[in-house]
Amino acid sequence: MIKIDGLTKIFNSNGHDIVAVDNIDLTIQPAEFVIILGTNGSGKSTLLNLLAGSLVPTAGSIFFDQKEITSLKEYQRSAFIARLFQNPLAGTASELSIIDNFRLAALRSKSRKLILGNTKSFEEKVKHKVSLLQLGLEEKLHQPIGSLSGGQRQALTLLMATMDNMQLLLMDEPTSALDPRSAERVMELASRFIGELGISAIMVTHSLKEAHRYGNRIIQMDQGRIIKNFNESEKRQISLQQMIEWFA
């Protein structure tokens, strides 16, 4: 469970303050898949960066399973928090092969080091996992990841993020650089992984169709605050047409 108390981030730019995240309280349960909507500059990415530890909050605290993690560094949080970015190039090393990218991902946490012990079994494990994507990439494990399409990379990054005991997946517009078919495939995968692993996930999107179809909770942000918060049953009752009327 993730709990945020009075989380605030103020940036100072040219002498004036920008309140990017304004005193947010939020609790997210395991297996909750939260969709965040909001106009440009409403603080969505800042909120995700605060959760991941790539930004230090101006005020407030973050708890993970009752333990305060506010002062944990990003690399410490990466043992249990994974990220998927808008740019498929982010989060992977282009010049390294698929298998070596999985090794790097595996090194992020101590538990992941264990699976490095036996090279052969590690490769078998990765091969099996990659084959589940049904993209034929299991035959390309030794090719540089940079030679793959954006959609293939996003699918792999997602897979790397969910290989181990990841507990929170943060996705910032993960499909906006993808063609519609790849976008749909990545979303189906993400949704399946989140469900199967029972992890918590937060996805920022500007696509109301995605927001309608995926996730079990919707939050709308405006000027650093949460202005709408629909739970699972409320979300289920909203039609796509209503979504467009309310959020567009």
Ligand SMILES: Nc1ncnc2c1ncn2[C@@H]1O[C@H](COP(=O)(O)OP(=O)(O)OP(=O)(O)O)[C@@H](O)[C@H]1O
């Ligand atoms: N490093 C920074 N320094 C100064 N201001 C920043 C910084 N990062 C974000 N901001 C400001 O904080 C506000 C929130 O930005 P943020 O990137 O979180 O918005 P967003 O909701 O993700 O927008 P978008 O939909 O365009 O991605 C904006 O006004 C932005 O200009």
Ligand SMILES: [Mg+2]
């Ligand atoms: Mg953003």
